[in-house]
């Protein structure tokens with residue numbers, strides 16, 4: 001026999017002391033819920049037996065109310081699904097007025113944060129992540145991911161799910177995963193860390209949110225690379241921080257200019273291994289200047305090391321954190337680029353003395369990270385699949401990057417100013433004096449997913465151009481995509 005799944009119990013206002021008979025109260029409650037749109041067309045209603053048990057009354061008034069609702073067409077019986085809200089009646093009955101009363105603007109104190117600053121237009125429109133195709137930024141080559149290995153690990157861990165595994169996990173994250181990450185970071189990224197300093201988070205974005213809660217107060221100044229990572233700007237804006245754009249040149253963040261503009265900033269956010277979006281590597285001299293400034297100003301450095309696994313012309317550059325002799329760096333890493341972003345797993349390496357406040361901030365936010373995929377990932381790393389994947393993808397991306405650079409040079413010639421192709425999964429094509437935002441919209445209509453450069457600037461003198469992702473753009477797609485882009489600019 002086919003089993004009908006249990007329906008969600010609706011809220012029914014039943015008053016046993018009322019003079020109104022119970023069957024009438026049940027009928028009225030359902031009718032009101034359908035007319036008001038709380039219960040929607042096709043939605044299952046609980047069986048009379050289950051509802052009687054839940055309400056603690058006999059079945060008779062419920063059977064009578066259901067019979068009435070069926071007779072009047074509010075309910076209908078559907079073979080295999082039990083009783084459902086009638087499809088024909090619900091949309092006609094819902095009065096527009098009840099929807100129209102909903103406020104159209106959020107009723108919050110607009111002084112506290114500007115929604116526009118926290119929610120970039122690209123996110124609202126969904127262009128940055130919903131689409132797949134040529135030049136999408138932030139997407140790995142998903143079709144190259146060792147999905148069979150991953151699935152077999154997921155299946156194994158699924159088989160091992162027990163009553164014990166349903167409980168809360170540790171707020172810092174799974175010990176196994178943290179151990180695996182610590183070994184990786186010490187070995188491959190030159191990060192100086194113990195397992196106790198590693199906190200598992202749901203990606204860099206949560207890492208930034210937790211770090212901001214701990215280190216910054218409303219009104220504090222933050223140095224941000226200019227141009228810099230938009231979604232980090234969102235976090236600082238939400239917390240009412242004052243963002244100080246510090247220009248990036250071919251040595252990375254210009255530290256002396258930062259000191260000139262705001263010597264007393266509390267935090268500097270940097271992407272030293274592969275600056276986002278220009279892609280430059282911070283020079284050794286600038287790294288030392290930055291660490292010196294942080295130590296003397298009592299400031300903190302947030303190092304976002306989001307995609308440094310992939311470096312094409314040299315060995316990966318060691319982390320800034322590993323150079324720091326004064327524990328002034330909070331290091332963030334993510335599996336979004338190196339594996340895939342829907343995993344929502346990343347990590348923080350926290351200076352030892354700050355572990356407790358970080359733990360407190362994370363605890364108030366989500367108590368602990370979800371446990372299942374942490375276990376899968378720990379095995380993926382420990383069994384060597386992670387390093388194998390990185391090695392393999394480095395050569396896939398190197399080929400795509402080569403094709404992209406070549407196509408740009410051939411199509412744009414001397415006009416092309418390319419930046420940041422030494423590492424990662426994107427490079428930046430700087431083309432001054434164009435309306436990059438407008439071109440992005442036009443390109444999207446042709447299935448070309450460009451990211452404009454100018455919105456990444458916090459200063460009044462943005463450069464224009466495009467950030468071109470090559471992670472999920474196959475080599476054969478690249479020349480045609482670049483030709484399309486060139487035609488759009490003509």
Ligand SMILES: Cc1ncc(COP(=O)(O)O)c(C=O)c1O
Pocket residue numbers: 137138202203204205206229271276304306333334335336341346
């Ligand atoms: C500079 C930078 N940091 C971090 C991330 C990754 O963020 P998350 O780990 O929240 O997916 C990205 C993704 O595009 C990025 O560009």
